[in-house]
Amino acid sequence: MPGPARSFTFPRIEKSALANGLRVWTVPHPGVPLVAFTLLIQHGAATDPPGMEGLAAVTADMLDEGSGDRSAIEMHEALARLGAQFDTDIGSDATVASLTVLTRFAARALGLLSDIVARPALREQDFLRVRQLRLHRLTQLRDMPGALADRAFLTLLYGAHPYGHLPIGTEASLTAMTPDDVRAFHAEAIRPAVATLIAAGDCDHATVVRLAADAFGDWTGSGGPGDKDVQAATVPPAMPRLHIVPRPKAPQSELRIGQVSAARDTPDYHALVVANTILGGQFVSRINLNLREDKGLTYGARTAFEFRRLSGPFVLQAAVQTSGTARAIEESIAEIAGIRGARPVTGAELELGIAALTRGYARNFETADQFGRAALQLALYDLPDDYFAQFVTRVERVTSDEVSRVMTRHLDPARLTTLVVGDVEVIGQDLTRLGFGEPVVLPPDAY
Amino acid sequence: MNISFSKHTLANGLDVLLHEDHGCPIVAVNLWYHVGSKNEQPGRTGFAHLFEHLMFEGSQHYDRGYFEPLQGAGATLNGSTNADRTNYWEIVPSGALGLALWMESDRMGYLLPALTEAKFSNQRDVVLNERRQNYENRPYGLAPMALLAALFPPDHPYHWTTIGDIADLQAAQLDDVQAFFRRYYRPANASIAIAGDINREDALGLVRHYFENLDPGEPAGPVRASASLSGDARIRFEDRVELPRLYLAWLTPAMFADGDADLDLATDLLANGKMSRLYRRLVFDERIATDVSASQNSREIAGYTQITATAAPGYALAELERAILEEIARLAQGGPTAEEIERGRVQAESQFMLRLQTVGGFGGKSDQLNAYNTFLGDPAYFDRDLARYQDVTAASLQQAVARYLDPARRVTLSVVPQGRAALAAPGSEPAAPS
Numbered sequence: 073m074p075g076p077a078r079s080f081t082f083p084r085i086e087k088s089a090l091a092n093g094l095r096v097w098t099v100p101h102p103g104v105p106l107v108a109f110t111l112l113i114q115h116g117a118a119t120d121p122p123g124m125e126g127l128a129a130v131t132a133d134m135l136d137e138g139s140g141d142r143s144a145i146e147m148h149e150a151l152a153r154l155g156a157q158f159d160t161d162i163g164s165d166a167t168v169a170s171l172t173v174l175t176r177f178a179a180r181a182l183g184l185l186s187d188i189v190a191r192p193a194l195r196e197q198d199f200l201r202v203r204q205l206r207l208h209r210l211t212q213l214r215d216m217p218g219a220l221a222d223r224a225f226l227t228l229l230y231g232a233h234p235y236g237h238l239p240i241g242t243e244a245s246l247t248a249m250t251p252d253d254v255r256a257f258h259a260e261a262i263r264p265a266v267a268t269l270i271a272a273g274d275c276d277h278a279t280v281v282r283l284a285a286d287a288f289g290d291w292t293g294s295g296g297p298g299d300k301d302v303q304a305a306t307v308p309p310a311m312p313r314l315h316i317v318p319r320p321k322a323p324q325s326e327l328r329i330g331q332v333s334a335a336r337d338t339p340d341y342h343a344l345v346v347a348n349t350i351l352g353g354q355f356v357s358r359i360n361l362n363l364r365e366d367k368g369l370t371y372g373a374r375t376a377f378e379f380r381r382l383s384g385p386f387v388l389q390a391a392v393q394t395s396g397t398a399r400a401i402e403e404s405i406a407e408i409a410g411i412r413g414a415r416p417v418t419g420a421e422l423e424l425g426i427a428a429l430t431r432g433y434a435r436n437f438e439t440a441d442q443f444g445r446a447a448l449q450l451a452l453y454d455l456p457d458d459y460f461a462q463f464v465t466r467v468e469r470v471t472s473d474e475v476s477r478v479m480t481r482h483l484d485p486a487r488l489t490t491l492v493v494g495d496v497e498v499i500g501q502d503l504t505r506l507g508f509g510e511p512v513v514l515p516p517d518a519y
Numbered sequence: 520m521n522i523s524f525s526k527h528t529l530a531n532g533l534d535v536l537l538h539e540d541h542g543c544p545i546v547a548v549n550l551w552y553h554v555g556s557k558n559e560q561p562g563r564t565g566f567a568h569l570f571e572h573l574m575f576e577g578s579q580h581y582d583r584g585y586f587e588p589l590q591g592a593g594a595t596l597n598g599s600t601n602a603d604r605t606n607y608w609e610i611v612p613s614g615a616l617g618l619a620l621w622m623e624s625d626r627m628g629y630l631l632p633a634l635t636e637a638k639f640s641n642q643r644d645v646v647l648n649e650r651r652q653n654y655e656n657r658p659y660g661l662a663p664m665a666l667l668a669a670l671f672p673p674d675h676p677y678h679w680t681t682i683g684d685i686a687d688l689q690a691a692q693l694d695d696v697q698a699f700f701r702r703y704y705r706p707a708n709a710s711i712a713i714a715g716d717i718n719r720e721d722a723l724g725l726v727r728h729y730f731e732n733l734d735p736g737e738p739a740g741p742v743r744a745s746a747s748l749s750g751d752a753r754i755r756f757e758d759r760v761e762l763p764r765l766y767l768a769w770l771t772p773a774m775f776a777d778g779d780a781d782l783d784l785a786t787d788l789l790a791n792g793k794m795s796r797l798y799r800r801l802v803f804d805e806r807i808a809t810d811v812s813a814s815q816n817s818r819e820i821a822g823y824t825q826i827t828a829t830a831a832p833g834y835a836l837a838e839l840e841r842a843i844l845e846e847i848a849r850l851a852q853g854g855p856t857a858e859e860i861e862r863g864r865v866q867a868e869s870q871f872m873l874r875l876q877t878v879g880g881f882g883g884k885s886d887q888l889n890a891y892n893t894f895l896g897d898p899a900y901f902d903r904d905l906a907r908y909q910d911v912t913a914a915s916l917q918q919a920v921a922r923y924l925d926p927a928r929r930v931t932l933s934v935v936p937q938g939r940a941a942l943a944a945p946g947s948e949p950a951a952p953s
Contacts, residue, residue, distance in 0.1 A: 080544055103542055104520075104875050136793075145803065148794040152862045155869030174869055201806065208809040208831060211761045215658040323651040355586045365584065368644025371652050391652040393644075424591045431593020435545045435610050439876040 080434035082460040085447055086277035092291055094264035095451070096284045098277035099443040105175040107273040108440035109182065111189055112448050113167040114268075115261035118234035118382075126241015127249060130203060131257050132162045135169060137198040139187035144198055150184055158188075162239045165381045166452055167262070172441060175274045179283050186287035189267075194258060199251040207246055214516055217319060217326040217391070217493045224317055224514060225328040225491045229385055263293020268451040273440030313489055314508040317516055318496040325397040325494030329404055330387035333482045336379035336453045340478040342466040344377050347475040349425040351375050351411050352388060356424070359388065359407050369396040373404070377482075381453065386483060394495050398502040401490055409485040413476045422472050430464040520875060521902045522884050524712075525719055526892070531735035532707030535726050536888045536898050538714040540878055546715035546722075547879025548619045549608040550627075551889040553710075554703035556683070557602045557676040557742050557819065565646070565683015566691060568600040570699055572642040574607065579629035585622065592618050599881065600681055603819040604893055606886065610879040613716040617725055623711070624729035627704060631697055639693050647689075650682050658760045659934050664952035666768055669752045669930040670823055675744040677821060685953065705736020710892045714878040714885035746770055746821055748928040755933035755940065755947035762809065763942040764829045765836040766932040767843060771824045771923045774817035774894060780907040781919035782824050784863040786813035788855055789846065790826065796846050797826070805842065807834045819894055824924060836933050836944045847924050854917030867908035871901070 086098045120127045136151075136158065137144040151158050154177040161168045169189055173181040213219040223238050230236030269288065271280040319326075334344060345353075352359040352375025363373040373390035388408070392400040411417065417425070436442060437460075450459055492499070496513065503511050527535045556567050575585040575598070589596050592615040598607040609619040654660040663680050671678040711730070713722050748770055772778040790797045790813035801808035811828040828839045855863075877883035891900035932950075933943035940949075 104872055106869075106872055106876070145794050145799060148792050149858075149862075152792055152794060152866065153858075155862075155865035155867075157869070157873070172873070174865075174872060201803070204806070204831075205802070205809055208762070211832070212658070212809075212829075215760050217656055322656055324648065324656045326656075354590060356584060356590060361584075364645055365641065368641045369648065371645060371649035391648070391656070393648055393651060424587065427593060428590040431591075431612050431615075432545065432595060432610065433593070434543050434612065435595065435879075438543045438545070438878070441876075 080437065082437065082446070083443070085450070085457055088277070088281045090264065090285055090289060092264040092289070094284070094288050094291065095268040096281050097268060097270045097447055097451070098275060098280045099270065099272040099447050100276060101272055101440055101443050102274050104440070105274050106172060106440050107175050107178050107271055107275045108172040108444040109170065109185055110270040110272070110444040110448055111169045111185060112268045112270065112451050113189070113262050114165065114266040114452060116163045116166045117237065117239035118164040119261055120234070120237070120241070122232065123245060124249060124253060125237040125245040126206065126239070127253055127257050128167060128261065129162050129239040129241065130206065130246070130249060131254050131262070132160045132167045133202050133206070134194055134199060134254055135160060135188045135192045137202065138193040138195065139191045140193065142187070147184070147188070154181055156181060164235050168448065170444070178275060182283045182287040186291065189262065190288060190291040192258065194251060194255050196251045199254060203246055203249065206240060207243060210240060210243055210246070217322065217324070220317055220516060221326040221328050221491055221493045224315070225330070225387070226385070228311065228315060228489055228491060229330065229332050235380065235382065235384070259293060264288065264291050265293065270444050270447045270451070272444035272447065311489060312509065312512045314503060314506065314511040315489070315491045315514055316496050316500070316503070316511045317491070317493040317514050319493050319516070320495055320497065322394060322493070322495045324391045324393055325492050325499060327390050327392060327397070327400060327404070328387055328491040329401065329408070329488055330385050331484065331487045331489060332383050333377055333386035334379065335383045336381060340482065341379070343470045343474045343478040344482060346422070346425050346429065346467060346470040347411065347417070347479050348375055348377055349429055350417050350421050350475070351407065354425070354428055358411065359404060362403055362407060363390060363392065363400055367396070367399070369393055369400050394498055397492060397494060397499045398506055401506060405485060405488060408483060408488065411475070412479045412483060416476050417472050419472065422470070422475070426467055426470065429467050433464055520872065521899070522875070522888060524888055524898055526898055527723060529706065529727065529731055531731065531733055532738070533730050534710040534892055535723060536710065536712040536892060537717065537719045537722055538712070538878070538884055538888060539717055539719060540714060540884070541716050543878070544613045544716050545610055545878065546613055546616045546713060546717055547608060547610050547883060547885040548616070548623065549606065549712045549714070549879060549885035549889055550623055551710045551893050552605045552704055553708050553739050553893050554605055555601050555603040556679065556681040558703065558739060559676065559679070561673060561678070562687060563691070563695065564679040564687045565681070566687070566695060566699060567605060568681050568683065569643060569646050569688060569691060570696060571598050571600045571605050572646060573634060573638065573696060574598065574626050574630065576638045576642065577633045578626040579632040580625050581622065582633040585626070589619065589622060594619065597881070602677055602681055606889065608879055608885065616713070616717065616722065620725050620729045624733065627706065627709065627730070628733040630700055630704065634693070634696065636693055639696060643688060643691065647685070650685065654682060659758060659764055661756070661758070661952040662764070662766060662932060662934055665754060665756060665950050666766055666825070666930060666932050668952065669754055669932065669950070670748070670768055670770060671746045675746050676742055677746070677818065703739055706730060706733050707735045707737055708739050710889050712885040712888040714883070714888070742820060744820060748930070751927060751929055751931055753931045753944060753947040754950040755935060755943035756950050756952060757937045757940065758934050760934060760936050762829050762832065763836050763933060763935040763939065764827065765839050765944060766930070766934070767826045767840070768930040768932070769824045769924050769928070771815060771822040772817070773820055773822050778919040778923060779815065779817045779822060781911050781916045782815040782923060783817070784908065784911050785850065785916055785920050786815050786824060787863060787866065788859045789813045789850070796850070797828070797843060800846060801828055801839065801842055807831055807838050807842065830942070835942045836935070840931065840944050844926050847920065847926070851917065851921035851924065854913045857913065860911065860913050860916070863911065864909055867905060871905045
């Protein structure tokens with residue numbers, strides 16, 4: 073039997089704010105001479121104005137395209153001279169710029185990060201190139217079954233809701249966009265009142281605050297304070313339950329099964345995390361053991377509640393061999409229905425799921441980047457500072473009844489939507505026997 | 520900076536590497552077997568990887584799935600196979616080290632009694648689905664098959680991919696599994712690294728307890744093969760893609776050999792980042808490509824450098840090929856700038872420091888100790904590995920590029936949309952990878 077786990081303590085997050093509203097947080101984690109800066113902007117693709125899908129992502133992509141007199145190339149030369157790992161990442165609720173450097177380059181890194189985020193040049197010639205590359209990317213996505221499925225599925229679930237499109241947008245919306253749209257979006261959405269700078273790793277708070285004040289002190293924005301919440305539009309009502317994007321001769325079908333479900337602030341969060349672990353969140357989950365280890369239909373199947381500020385999707389995803397498509401859908405839906413009560417989680421399953429989430433929890437907090445990303449979750453979802461300290465206790469308290477109850481509350485098999493990207497000639501007949509009516513065939517370029 | 524460790528070799532030949540790091544209450548167990556797809560024979564490809572799957576299906580004294588007891592103890596775990604080695608790892612809370620070692624020792628010593636035809640056939644189906652997902656149903660997914668087959672002759676073990684050929688996977692038999700296990704999955708052909716919140720003496724005691732009694736077996740021994748290119752092998756195939764993509768590849772030095780680090784930095788300055796020479800020219804200035812990447816793929820007995828670029832709509836691969844070859848010629852003739860060399864040095868330092876942050880998983884400290892031990896017999900190689908990059912000079916990089924990235928001896932692969940063979944680099948012969 074394994075011995076008791078040594079207790080783990082999340083470091084105290086030291087917090088300050090600059091006069092312009094920028095929150096500055098430090099998570100000290102000495103050891104390796106590296107510091108990870110994470111700049112969170114609480115506006116993401118959900119902030120895209122209707123008809124301008126992709127604007128937030130284009131804006132994020134334009135941030136490192138030069139600043140002041142510095143060209144895009146010169147900006148990247150400067151980053152490379154620091155050996156910096158630079159990245160921008162965009163989701164529905166947030167835009168994140170991250171920069172990890174050797175400690176000795178911390179001051180120069182923050183200077184560059186502020187030029188990138190607060191003072192990007194946003195030149196027309198760079199915009200045209202960046203947009204063109206994104207249009208090419210959209211063209212290429214048409215051949216990627218997984219990307220095609222993700223894109224079509226979000227639109228099916230959310231329709232015109234702010235979560236109904238991928239950050240990249242559409243050909244029509246990108247084509248309609250102008251450099252002025254990007255400039256206006258940058259001024260309104262990317263500003264200190266909705267931003268948090270997190271430094272994690274080999275650093276101390278006083279130094280971070282001083283360097284941040286030097287780099288970001290004169291950053292202003294034109295919008296009001298704090299209006300970071302996207303208005304919730306109505307999620308579309310029940311729809312046809314089965315959709316196919318044809319991919320002739322595909323050896324596998326790319327599957328998505330899901331529905332709009334819980335938001336990050338649901339009081340059921342911990343119970344849903346446990347429930348999902350058992351259903352499809354780990355290797356030994358019900359769905360993976362069924363589809364992969366029992367039937368050999370797939371390399372892997374998994375489920376997730378994608379928690380967001382507004383109600384996020386619950387999604388099952390798997391690539392299954394073409395001949396097993398209908399069977400995989402049937403089994404998946406039966407597993408989802410089962411865990412709501414017909415086949416409640418057993419004591420052993422519950423114990424295993426909780427142990428998997430809690431006993432090795434400390435391994436999530438090893439690198440500077442992990443500490444930075446953890447603090448980012450607190451900032452983005454307004455979680456308390458003791459969230460990580462409390463996680464294990466909260467998860468350990470989840471019961472089998474609670475799992476059934478929250479799965480019943482947040483999942484409804486009658487509302488599950490299924491999308492298949494696959495060979496309709498081969499599987500079409502088989503799919504009609506699922507009892508979901510005639511599958512709705514979507515053209516590959518419909519989105 | 521370095522990775523401090525102690526090394527012990529058990530009487531049965533198992534190498535044990537121990538590294539203490541009490542930063543986080545976790546322990547990484549990392550076990551390498553010196554066997555990969557390089558040890559396979561033509562007609563029997565994909566076997567080393569299929570075998571890796573079977574290692575997770577239970578062994579004699581715990582004949583159920585490998586994941587459950589370890590996940591119940593709070594572990595995360597995985598394994599992987601490449602051409603040269605197969606690795607398995609767990610990251611466990613400090614108190615669960617004994618469990619992880621017991622599980623690893625049982626499958627090292629006692630896999631076969633628990634192996635059944637049903638498990639074998641199930642995992643073969645899983646692997647065939649892995650192949651469909653990652654190669655067959657993915658745009659450009661069969662390019663590695665075409666590229667390796669053209670770079671290396673049919674009797675060279677880098678001629679095929681680690682995932683293997685469909686027909687070979689379908690023909691594999693349970694008997695093959697047993698012979699493979701007996702030959703390669705032996706203490707004398709393995710190295711175990713334990714890194715993290717441990718007391719070295721206690722950890723060594725546990726390893727002795729669980730592994731000392733296993734029969735030694737033999738080290739796999741070196742695989743010898745040679746490859747050379749005498750011309751420009753120009754091939755193409757049609758795929759379900761929107762944009763044509765060009766692959767250029769050259770045979771280059773093996774891992775850790777002279778020229779390897781030079782080519783690693785050379786490929787960085789050619790195609791890593793917006794300021795890199797090829798990105799800047801092809802994507803930024805001329806806009807004839809949508810992306811470009813380059814890498815020195817160093818393996819145990821040979822390496823290859825690969826440059827990949829996707830054409831922007833309206834451009835043929837001939838234009839990309841011309842521009843890439845001009846840039847390589849410019850680097851071969853003029854060498855890198857002082858600034859490029861300096862950037863390469865600091866990027867190497869930064870990369871090496873990033874690798875020191877984690878004890879486990881792919882690329883963590885335990886994996887690095889095993890890589891150095893397995894390929895060089897020297898787990899202390901971390902600082903000399905970094906020094907290889909710090910020692911690269913403008914002259915040495917220029918020489919490596921001039922010598923190895925020779926336009927007259929290479930593979931030129933074009934992957935073009937269905938029915939658009941005219942977009943391929945000129946003079947390409949059809950190939951039919953599967």
